[in-house]
Amino acid sequence: MRKKCLIFLSMVLTICFSIATFSSSSSAKEVAYLSLADYTGPIAGLNVPADMGLEDYIKEINAKGGVNGIKIKFIGIDTRYDVARAVSAYKRYRRTKRLLMVNSISTGIGKAVARLIERDKRAQLVPGDGEFQAHLGRNFIWGPAYQDAFAATLDWIIDDWKAKSKSGTPVVGYLSWDNPYGREHLRGGKEYAEKLGIKLLPPEFFPPGTLKHDVYLTRLAKAGAHYIHAGGVDPTPTNVIRDAYALGLTKKIQMTTDYWGPTALGIGVHAKALEGTAITSFFERGTDAMKNKVPTDLWKKYRGSLDKYNEVYGMGMSWGLTYVAGLKAALKAVGYEKLKADDMYKAYQGITGFERLGIQGPCAYSPTSRRGSLEVKIYQVKNGKIVPIRGWRKAPDAVSLHKF
Amino acid sequence: MRYFKIIILFVIIPGLVLGALACQTLQSLTGPKATLEIAPAEIFLSPALIRKPVTFKGSGFAPKEMISVEMVLPPGLKMKGITEGEDVGIAVATSDANGNFTAAMGPMATLNWFFQVGWTPLLKPNFKEARPIPPGVYTINATGLDSDRVATSTLKIVPPPKKK
Numbered sequence: 104m105r106k107k108c109l110i111f112l113s114m115v116l117t118i119c120f121s122i123a124t125f126s127s128s129s130s131a132k133e134v135a136y137l138s139l140a141d142y143t144g145p146i147a148g149l150n151v152p153a154d155m156g157l158e159d160y161i162k163e164i165n166a167k168g169g170v171n172g173i174k175i176k177f178i179g180i181d182t183r184y185d186v187a188r189a190v191s192a193y194k195r196y197r198r199t200k201r202l203l204m205v206n207s208i209s210t211g212i213g214k215a216v217a218r219l220i221e222r223d224k225r226a227q228l229v230p231g232d233g234e235f236q237a238h239l240g241r242n243f244i245w246g247p248a249y250q251d252a253f254a255a256t257l258d259w260i261i262d263d264w265k266a267k268s269k270s271g272t273p274v275v276g277y278l279s280w281d282n283p284y285g286r287e288h289l290r291g292g293k294e295y296a297e298k299l300g301i302k303l304l305p306p307e308f309f310p311p312g313t314l315k316h317d318v319y320l321t322r323l324a325k326a327g328a329h330y331i332h333a334g335g336v337d338p339t340p341t342n343v344i345r346d347a348y349a350l351g352l353t354k355k356i357q358m359t360t361d362y363w364g365p366t367a368l369g370i371g372v373h374a375k376a377l378e379g380t381a382i383t384s385f386f387e388r389g390t391d392a393m394k395n396k397v398p399t400d401l402w403k404k405y406r407g408s409l410d411k412y413n414e415v416y417g418m419g420m421s422w423g424l425t426y427v428a429g430l431k432a433a434l435k436a437v438g439y440e441k442l443k444a445d446d447m448y449k450a451y452q453g454i455t456g457f458e459r460l461g462i463q464g465p466c467a468y469s470p471t472s473r474r475g476s477l478e479v480k481i482y483q484v485k486n487g488k489i490v491p492i493r494g495w496r497k498a499p500d501a502v503s504l505h506k507f
Numbered sequence: 508m509r510y511f512k513i514i515i516l517f518v519i520i521p522g523l524v525l526g527a528l529a530c531q532t533l534q535s536l537t538g539p540k541a542t543l544e545i546a547p548a549e550i551f552l553s554p555a556l557i558r559k560p561v562t563f564k565g566s567g568f569a570p571k572e573m574i575s576v577e578m579v580l581p582p583g584l585k586m587k588g589i590t591e592g593e594d595v596g597i598a599v600a601t602s603d604a605n606g607n608f609t610a611a612m613g614p615m616a617t618l619n620w621f622f623q624v625g626w627t628p629l630l631k632p633n634f635k636e637a638r639p640i641p642p643g644v645y646t647i648n649a650t651g652l653d654s655d656r657v658a659t660s661t662l663k664i665v666p667p668p669k670k671k
Contacts (some may be wrong), residue, residue: 143588145630146618181588187612188588191575191596194652215599218573312631338628409529503518 113251122347132173132439134201136161136426139212144183145311148368149415150208154179154396156419157206159405161441164423171429173439182208186215198222200253203433203447204426205391206227209507210284211325217242228422231362232287233419233502236473240461241448243468245418246385249284249361250501252289253332255335255479256359256383257296258499263357263381269329274302276323277344278316279334288334288361291501297460299503304328306441311339324352332359341369341377348376364446364482367413371377374487382482382489386421386463388414389489397460413488418460424459425451425466464495539606541567543576543649543658551667552621552639560612562661563598563647568606569654575599576610577661578620579646586640587623594648595620602651621664642666 138157139329141150160175164170178196182189188214196202197219205220206228207213213229217240217365220227226241233248246252257275264273275296281286285308296303296480304326307319320343323331331352340360357379360372364382387395401420402412433442433450457466464478481493510561544564550556565578576598580586597620618624618632625636642664649658653658 143626145626147626183588183615185596185613185615185619187596187599188600188619189596190573190652191577191594194575194596194650195593214571222653283579314631392529 128183130171131178133201134170134430134442135196135199137178137193137196137205139180139182139189139200139205139209139216141184142179142181144181144185146184146208149337149363149413150368152413153208153415153419153422155406156401156416157419157423157465159401159420160423162405163401164427170427170433171439173430173434174485175430178202182212184209184212185190186211187311190215190219190346193219197225197425203430203444205443206422208216210287211282213242214222214283215434220291223444224448225444226451227394230284231424232283233291233505234287234500234507237505237507238473239473243451243473244475245422246257246362246463247477247498248291248358248474248478248502249287250289250295250505251474251477252361252385252479253288253292253497254295254499255290255481255496256361257299257301259383259481259493260301260357260359261299264329272300273329274304275342276304276307276326276331277334278307278319278323278331279386280311280339282311285334289504290507291505294504295499295501311335313343316343320347320350320352321484324350324356324456328356329357330357332361333364336360337366337369339346339362341373344380345373345376348373353379358477359383360387362466362479365489366415367411370484370489371489374484377484378487381492382484383479384482385479386414386418387461387480389491391480391482391491392417398462421459423463424462425457427455428454428466429455432456453504539567541565541649541651541656541658543660545660545662546559547648548661548666549640549663551665553667556612556617556621557614558616560617561597562609562611563573563600563608565602565649565658566605566607567599567612567658568602568608568651568656569651570602570604570606572600572602572606572651572653574608574610574649576631576647576649579648581643581645583638585629586620587638588619597647640664654671 110413135456141147148321158177161175165174179194196334207216210232229242231244231249233250235242272321333340344358365377370405398417398420410464429450433446452470455469463475467477468475477494477497479498480495482489483492546562575624577594578597579594595617598610598612600608602608623638625633627633645662647662
């Protein structure tokens with residue numbers, strides 16, 4: 104009997120030992136990054152190249168042995184811009200070992216997932232909602248807030264107005280998507296316009312998917328707009344300006360856009376209509392982006408010819424650069440074995456000033472800032488190309504002007 | 508024999524007890540039974556679902572928790588954007604103080620997962636690229652994201668009525 108017991112005990116121990124050995128050998132040192140993205144839905148046109156930039160950068164890091172020998176696992180989920188799908192995908196992946204960062208590519212998704220992020224003591228990246236700066240939490244925006252960028256556009260408008268020797272103050276029209284993103288710019292942006300003495304016309308909102316924007320544009324033109332700021336994610340602003348051009352409005356009204364304004368995507372289709380459009384951007388675009396050797400070389404290596412290069416590829420790469428900087432800081436603080444998502448949240452607050460190859464301004468994350476960077480650059484479409492007309496400048500803090 | 512008893516007493520029984528305590532499924536069973544109702548329980552695919560979407564009503568969840576409503580895809584059914592074996596989220600809600608919730612499928616979810624439309628550069632659904640999911644009985648799960656409580660029901664999709 105004793106012999107039987109010993110055999111049984113040795114079998115149990117052997118199985119346990121085998122499981123332990125298998126688990127440790129199969130789990131190489133790895134950390135994860137989850138992108139709740141849109142690859143086949145309405146904003147895929149910009150999201151796909153952005154995630155390509157991030158994924159290629161991670162491939163490159165992993166090919167060189169990872170970060171201190173730790174490989175990064177990129178998990179890209181196609182939400183098709185749907186909040187329910189994004190929440191369900193987060194539910195599926197939230198228990199992934201060492202999932203250090205989630206990038207929610209939609210203001211709506213970011214807001215829905217934020218509660219779970221808080222509960223899981225994790226951090227998430229979200230587009231540009233100023234509310235995340237007003238109420239500091241675990242949500243980091245990619246660059247300056249939407250309202251900050253809009254305020255920078257208003258500064259440029261004043262300068263442009265003066266440069267054209269016009270008297271009085273300019274009248275500005277605003278039209279954008281009828282959703283939280285579309286309204287966000289005005290939560291602080293409106294107050295900034297008042298501060299500058301700019302007359303901001305009652306905003307026009309339209310549902311995403313609107314075919315023609317003539318009604319809204321005509322209303323703003325009739326109200327006396329000298330400038331019209333067209334919101335939405337490219338190609339929407341491109342299509343708004345296409346309609347303004349067809350109505351003959353671009354001859355007398357200066358069109359402006361936010362950082363989701365025309366990229367290579369819009370220029371490729373409506374270059375003539377976009378001529379003269381001013382774009383406020385927190386990341387390099389147009390000719391600047393084409394001159395930046397590191398992202399373009401990475402594109403050539405993984406994607407081939409630059410014919411289809413879109414500047415948001417560099418922005419995606421910038422997410423990767425920031426993630427690696429955060430990872431290095433987190434590893435320095437706690438080491439790999441103790442590394443938790445909360446350590447990455449803490450690390451992101453300590454990488455203030457981190458430079459990202461000039462793709463965007465220095466990292467502005469800190470214990471009191473959730474802004475990815477503070478600077479914007481003004482570009483203009485000239486001769487079918489997006490060229491810089493003003494260097495990097497710190498965008499005004501419009502978030503603090505609004506009561507959230 | 509004594510060794511065997513020792514193993515049972517000190518290894519197997521504590522192991523089973525600890526395992527059971529850690530098991531979230533069992534934990535979720537300790538609360539009230541979660542339920543899910545779908546209205547209507549039987550549909551056919553038509554644009555009317557955008558205006559009058561499928562709705563979900565649940566109870567027995569933890570108070571104020573997020574609920575993810577998911578459709579289980581049968582093996583072999585390919586869906587745009589979904590990896591095989593994955594469930595697809597079709598609605599999301601937050602339970603009230605009593606653990607009850609109601610949710611409706613948003614237009615985006617109906618277009619993406621029932622009709623599987625394409626999207627034009629103008630952000631308009633492209634029905635030319637649509638691949639509507641086939642008729643059948645689909646399992647729907649509602650999961651509490653804090654409590655891990657799961658309620659299950661079914662949604663029957665029938666072929667559209669023949670035009671007279």
